[in-house]
Amino acid sequence: MVKKHNQVFSPIKHILLILLLKQDIKTFHFYNRDFEYFNDPPYHCLNPFSDHYMERVIEKVDIIHCSRIKKQIGLFHCNCGFSFTRKPEDDVNSIYQIKSVGQWEPFFEKIESYNSLNPSEMERLNDLKQKYINYKIAKKRSRPKNPNVKEYREKWLELMRKYPHYSSEKLRVIDHKVYTYLYRHDKEWLNKNRPKVKNVGKKEVDWEERDNNLLLEVKAAYKKIMEKEKPTRITIYSIRREIERPNYLSKKTLNKLPKTREYLNNIIETVPEFQIRRVHYAFEILQKENKTITEYALKKAAQLPTHCDQTVQDEINKILSYHQAC
Numbered sequence: 001m002v003k004k005h006n007q008v009f010s011p012i013k014h015i016l017l018i019l020l021l022k023q024d025i026k027t028f029h030f031y032n033r034d035f036e037y038f039n040d041p042p043y044h045c046l047n048p049f050s051d052h053y054m055e056r057v058i059e060k061v062d063i064i065h066c067s068r069i070k071k072q073i074g075l076f077h078c079n080c081g082f083s084f085t086r087k088p089e090d091d092v093n094s095i096y097q098i099k100s101v102g103q104w105e106p107f108f109e110k111i112e113s114y115n116s117l118n119p120s121e122m123e124r125l126n127d128l129k130q131k132y133i134n135y136k137i138a139k140k141r142s143r144p145k146n147p148n149v150k151e152y153r154e155k156w157l158e159l160m161r162k163y164p165h166y167s168s169e170k171l172r173v174i175d176h177k178v179y180t181y182l183y184r185h186d187k188e189w190l191n192k193n194r195p196k197v198k199n200v201g202k203k204e205v206d207w208e209e210r211d212n213n214l215l216l217e218v219k220a221a222y223k224k225i226m227e228k229e230k231p232t233r234i235t236i237y238s239i240r241r242e243i244e245r246p247n248y249l250s251k252k253t254l255n256k257l258p259k260t261r262e263y264l265n266n267i268i269e270t271v272p273e274f275q276i277r278r279v280h281y282a283f284e285i286l287q288k289e290n291k292t293i294t295e296y297a298l299k300k301a302a303q304l305p306t307h308c309d310q311t312v313q314d315e316i317n318k319i320l321s322y323h324q325a326c
């Protein structure tokens, strides 16, 4: 053993040391080309970052068929998380393909930064770098295992483009099939590609939509109140009585419903405003009944106090002078 116990090697030292070992590896007594496939177990772990590099720690080999080279190769999986394949005719220290790097990924990711001044070491290091690049390409290619994933990913992205303000929950309602498919087969991707619109639990409120709908309802309620035979004052309470969900018109909620709020501000009547409307109503009644129209009669019919708001008094005076002029 070239490794001293209790001594920690840096990954690069480890690699370089092992690269040097290559010169002697063929002399190892366990190397035997004549064996049908591979030597008897255990086999060598070829993870250059592990502390057991080139040690015989792998208990078994799986013989698999490689469709690319159309022959049987060995798949070696070490407990350290590193897996690789080797062709039967190759040296015990050669890797045909890296299959998994497990927890060692951060080390392999930095493999590009490792160099050596020794040309043969460099060649071997470059080979390992290339194997790692091939492994990453193969891993990327194999990711969408289901052929429909690509199609559904596209559909989902299209939905997001079409409805930029919709949450996942709402998009799910629009196209349940796409959502369910991706959720089942491509969850990781789906989670990375969700709209940034926030959900408030599952019952997310689309305030704009509610505002539009409520505005129509409030307009209808206003019309209904104004059409009543006997004048009814337009207040938030009288409107609430006419709509399906009165609690939507709470003060707190109205802050999120700008169109409805503005409309309500315009139609809600102050007491003098409502009194003026009552005066007009009283005038019409008195006219219909051919009664003498005086200030007193108007005020009585409109149920107004003797002394009322100046704006109301002005309106009464206007009605009387107009009436007397006719």
Ligand SMILES: [Zn+2]
Pocket (backbone or CB within 6 Å): 045, 046, 047, 050, 052, 057, 078, 079, 080, 081, 082
């Ligand atoms: Zn290992």
